[in-house]
Each structure stands twice: as structure tokens, then as C-alpha cells.
Amino acid sequence: MRRSTVSGSTLAFALALAAACSAPADGNGLTLLPLLSSVPLTTTKRLEPVHAVDANGTLSPAVVADLESMLASGFGEVRDAPGEPLQARNLDGTQASALPAGAVRLARFVHLADTQLADDESPARVAKLDSIGTASGAFRPQEAYGCLVLRAAVRTINGIHRGDALDAVILGGDNADDAQNNEVDWFLKILAGSDYVHCDSGDDNDPVPGPNNDPKDPFASEGLVMPWRWVTGNHDILNQGTIRITVNPDEPIGTRASTGTRDWSMPGGPVRSGEFVTADPDRFFLGRSALMAKVAADGDGHGIGAAQVASGRAHHAFDVGSNVRVVALDTAAETGSAEGVVHRGDVDTFLKPTLDAAKAAGKLVIITSHHASGSLTDGSQTGGTKQADAVSIEDFQALLSSYPNVIMHLAGHSHVHAVKTIAPAAARPYWEVKTAALADFPNELRVFEVWDTGEGHIVIRSIAFDYSTTDDVLAAEARARAITDYTSGWAADGRGTVAERNVDLWLAKP
Numbered sequence: 001m002r003r004s005t006v007s008g009s010t011l012a013f014a015l016a017l018a019a020a021c022s023a024p025a026d027g028n029g030l031t032l033l034p035l036l037s038s039v040p041l042t043t044t045k046r047l048e049p050v051h052a053v054d055a056n057g058t059l060s061p062a063v064v065a066d067l068e069s070m071l072a073s074g075f076g077e078v079r080d081a082p083g084e085p086l087q088a089r090n091l092d093g094t095q096a097s098a099l100p101a102g103a104v105r106l107a108r109f110v111h112l113a114d115t116q117l118a119d120d121e122s123p124a125r126v127a128k129l130d131s132i133g134t135a136s137g138a139f140r141p142q143e144a145y146g147c148l149v150l151r152a153a154v155r156t157i158n159g160i161h162r163g164d165a166l167d168a169v170i171l172g173g174d175n176a177d178d179a180q181n182n183e184v185d186w187f188l189k190i191l192a193g194s195d196y197v198h199c200d201s202g203d204d205n206d207p208v209p210g211p212n213n214d215p216k217d218p219f220a221s222e223g224l225v226m227p228w229r230w231v232t233g234n235h236d237i238l239n240q241g242t243i244r245i246t247v248n249p250d251e252p253i254g255t256r257a258s259t260g261t262r263d264w265s266m267p268g269g270p271v272r273s274g275e276f277v278t279a280d281p282d283r284f285f286l287g288r289s290a291l292m293a294k295v296a297a298d299g300d301g302h303g304i305g306a307a308q309v310a311s312g313r314a315h316h317a318f319d320v321g322s323n324v325r326v327v328a329l330d331t332a333a334e335t336g337s338a339e340g341v342v343h344r345g346d347v348d349t350f351l352k353p354t355l356d357a358a359k360a361a362g363k364l365v366i367i368t369s370h371h372a373s374g375s376l377t378d379g380s381q382t383g384g385t386k387q388a389d390a391v392s393i394e395d396f397q398a399l400l401s402s403y404p405n406v407i408m409h410l411a412g413h414s415h416v417h418a419v420k421t422i423a424p425a426a427a428r429p430y431w432e433v434k435t436a437a438l439a440d441f442p443n444e445l446r447v448f449e450v451w452d453t454g455e456g457h458i459v460i461r462s463i464a465f466d467y468s469t470t471d472d473v474l475a476a477e478a479r480a481r482a483i484t485d486y487t488s489g490w491a492a493d494g495r496g497t498v499a500e501r502n503v504d505l506w507l508a509k510p
């Protein structure tokens with residue numbers, strides 16, 4: 001209001017209006033970030049950490065003072081680097097040609113893997129066990145920002161879509177970090193779009209006083225504007241992605257953090273253990289069927305319906321674009337263990353009939369699951385029990401290979417971009433591709449395209465991309481922390497090799 005003199009009543013009105021716009025008392029009507037109209041993929045521009053990696057891991061990102069010291073001395077900085085051109089590859093490892101001019105694009109979708117959206121205040125967390133190496137995921141300095149990173153990913157995907165339309169988004173599993181009801185609620189709300197998302201369990205914390213300035217503040221999310229499809233990972237159904245939820249079923253709703261969780265009543269949210277957590281009934285473990293029911297009830301169900309609710313298993317199939325069918329296989333083991341299990345019964349009752357139907361319909365098939373074939377086990381790894389009906393890696397690969405229309409197996413779980421030829425002995429080879437984790441450096445997603453060359457080949461094009469931080473300081477802070485996790489020497493490099501990021505993967509048309 002531009003006035004040189006302001007009456008008392010007008011001033012009161014103006015102040016009330018300003019308060020309503022900036023900090024709504026009821027939390028509703030939060031403002032969306034500006035929509036993006038285009039986003040560079042990594043063929044155009046890459047982000048590169050500036051700081052060298054401390055191979056000794058001298059300072060721990062889980063210690064507030066260490067983290068602040070590293071952030072202040074540039075461990076989290078990135079710079080723009082030149083884009084990385086597509087590498088065209090044949091299944092036998094030789095270099096392939098460029099796409100011919102007459103090639104036709106059949107499908108275009110995004111793979112969003114391993115968000116591991118964490119309730120970082122849950123008593124079920126194991127943050128005190130954080131270490132360099134296998135337990136590096138027990139604590140991440142960026143984990144409190146998980147909801148904001150997911151919001152940034154949604155905003156980025158929509159921006160890419162506005163530039164060149166996407167048919168769908170396919171999840172990679174490990175959408176939630178600890179199988180908790182509130183984590184899945186947050187995840188679904190951010191993808192659905194909402195003017196009020198508040199990722200803050202237990203007490204309502206406000207580590208930086210005021211709105212829109214810390215990860216415990218409520219925010220608005222624009223939501224994905226294209227269909228998306230659910231895939232279940234081990235972290236979606238197991239405590240810390242490893243332990244059966246029946247072992248200590250009430251752990252997350254209670255008050256005792258025996259293995260360390262974050263205390264946001266203290267500056268920087270330090271990791272503490274003991275009896276200090278404010279109980280929160282929304283933190284309960286969902287379990288397979290309740291998880292499926294929750295996903296089925298959201299939007300169009302994302303591929304999940306009555307059959308999946310009844311079985312608790314996210315086996316389903318859907319068409320993407322033109323002539324491409326995606327077959328989603330649930331490889332998470334509710335009997336425990338982070339690694340995957342494929343049960344013979346699921347192969348007989350779901351996978352084979354679904355592949356047979358796709359073949360009869362003349363569809364190209366992409367199999368997608370959380371675990372790649374190399375992570376399939378008999379279930380007996382840490383936290384698990386041996387499953388007598390588990391399918392071996394060799395048998396699983398041979399099965400996919402026996403269908404000439406299966407062009408790719410798409411997976412997550414490893415948190416590293418990877419591309420591999422699967423070539424069972426004396427059988428037809430196919431591509432296996434893994435996408436890095438949104439949760440960990442480099443925090444990238446992939447866009448996939450399926451092309452028919454018109455000259456007897458199918459080409460799977462995959463290009464990595466970074467979530468945008470344009471006008472999003474909290475997402476930028478999350479990135480700085482994830483990069484610090486890497487440069488501190490406490491997190492692995494998830495980038496893979498140059499031949500595994502931006503690729504044109506050729507194979508003969510079936």
C-alpha cells in the first residue's frame with residue numbers, strides 16, 4: 001500500500017494483511033516457489049564439488065561443530081562444469097552410432113530412486129552408528145532437508161516436462177527411510193502437491209525462528225503434473241531397511257532413542273541417545289499392506305490397487321508412451337535384510353504371466369524393481385532369514401533373457417549410477433541400469449527415452465540431471481550438506497563412470 005499518510009485503521013488492516021501473507025497462523029496458503037519452465041540436463045551442464053575429498057575423514061558431518069566448520073570452509077561448494085555428451089554403446093561393449101534422423105521416440109519418463117525420506121527425529125533411528133563405509137547411511141547431514149530436496153526434485157521434473165513432455169515418473173523404491181507412516185505421508189503429499197507440508201515429528205520445532213528458513217518449517221509443494229508409479233524398496237517396509245518391523249514394533253512412536261536420533265530443541269539438531277524424544281503416534285511402522293492401502297488411496301493409486309493391498313506386494317504393470325510396458329516387481333524382503341528376494345511363487349503367479357501377456361501384445365518391456373539382479377539373495381543376509389523359494393541371480397537373469405522383448409532392467413538401491421550388459425551364457429543379452437540416490441551425492445535422477453531407430457534397433461537413452469536450486473535456498477543448503485558428506489570422506493561417490501551416466505544403449509529390435 002503506497003500512501004504518504006496512513007490512518008490507524010488502515011495500518012492495522014495492512015499489518016493484518018502482511019501477517020496473513022508471510023506467516024499464516026493456520027499454516028495454510030503457503031506460497032509455491034516459482035514454476036520452472038526449463039531445466040538443464042547434465043548433457044548441458046554438470047555440477048562439480050570444488051573441495052577435495054578428505055580421504056582420512058578427519059571431521060564427521062554428524063558432529064554439529066565439525067559440520068559447521070566444514071560448511072564454513074567450502075566443503076559444500078559446487079561449480080558449474082561442462083555438460084557430458086551421450087556415450088553410444090552396444091551390448092557387446094563396442095561404440096554405437098548416433099541416433100538416425102528417422103528415429104521415433106516411443107516413451108519418455110523420469111526415474112526417481114532412493115529418496116529415503118527420513119523422520120530424522122524418530123527414536124528408531126541409528127544415527128550413533130554412523131560410520132565411513134557400510135553404515136554411512138545411518139546419518140546424513142542433509143537428511144533433515146529430505147522433504148525439501150524431494151520438493152525440489154518435483155519442481156525440477158515439472159520444469160523438464162514443460163520443456164519436453166514426460167509420460168510418467170517411475171519411483172526406484174526406498175521412498176521412505178524407515179517404513180514409517182509419517183514419512184510416507186510426507187512423501188505422498190509432496191508428490192501430490194499441497195499448500196501445507198510440515199516434515200516435523202514430535203515437538204513442532206523452529207530451529208531458525210520465522211517461516212521458510214529451516215527444514216522444520218512448513219512449505220508448499222506444486223506436485224507432479226504427470227502420472228507417477230510406485231515401486232517398493234527395503235526401506236519402505238523394514239526398520240532401517242534391514243530389520244523386520246515386528247522385532248521392536250513400537251520403537252518409532254516411543255520416547256527412547258537407544259541408538260541416536262536428532263534433537264532439534266538444541267542448536268544444529270545434534271545426535272543424542274536416551275530418553276528425551278517427544279512421543280508421536282504418527283510415527284508408526286506401516287507394514288506391507290497398510291503401505292499399499294495408503295498409496296492406493298492417493299491420487300490415481302500410482303499402479304497400486306486392491307490386489308496389491310491384499311498381497312502387500314507392489315507387483316504391477318503399466319504402459320508408458322507408445323508400445324512400452326513397464327513391469328514393476330517387488331523385491332523387498334519383509335523377512336528382513338537390505339538385499340532383495342524374488343520368490344518363485346511371484347515369478348509363477350505374476351512375473352511370467354505378465355511377461356507372456358506383454359509379449360503377446362507386442363510390447364517392449366522394461367522390468368523395474370528396487371534391487372538390481374546382483375542384489376538378489378536367498379534372504380539370509382544381515383537381519384534376514386533364508387527363503388527356501390528364493391530365485392537365484394542366474395535364474396532371474398535367464399528368465400528375463402528368455403523374453404526377446406525385454407530391453408532393460410531398471411533398478412536403484414546401490415546409490416550409484418551404473419550401466420551393465422546382462423549376458424547369460426548362450427542367451428540373449430539385455431541392459432541393466434541403476435540410478436543414483438536422491439538421498440546421497442550426487443543426488444541425481446535420470447530421464448529415460450526409448451527410441452525405435454526405424455532401422456532394426458531400439459535405443460534406450462538415459463541422461464542424469466540435478467535438482468534445481470533456482471530461487472530455493474533451502475534446497476541449495478541441502479546440496480551443500482550432501483556435498484560435504486562426500487568431500488568430508490564420510491559418503492561414497494555415487495556418480496559412476498562417464499560411460500554409465502549419459503548413454504544411448506543400443507540393442508536389436510525384437
Ligand SMILES: [Ca+2]
Nearest residue numbers: 130136137139
Ligand atoms: Ca553418514
Ligand SMILES: [Ca+2]
Nearest residue numbers: 200201203205
Ligand atoms: Ca520435531
Ligand SMILES: [Ca+2]
Nearest residue numbers: 208209210214
Ligand atoms: Ca523457521
Ligand SMILES: [Ca+2]
Nearest residue numbers: 200204205216
Ligand atoms: Ca516446525
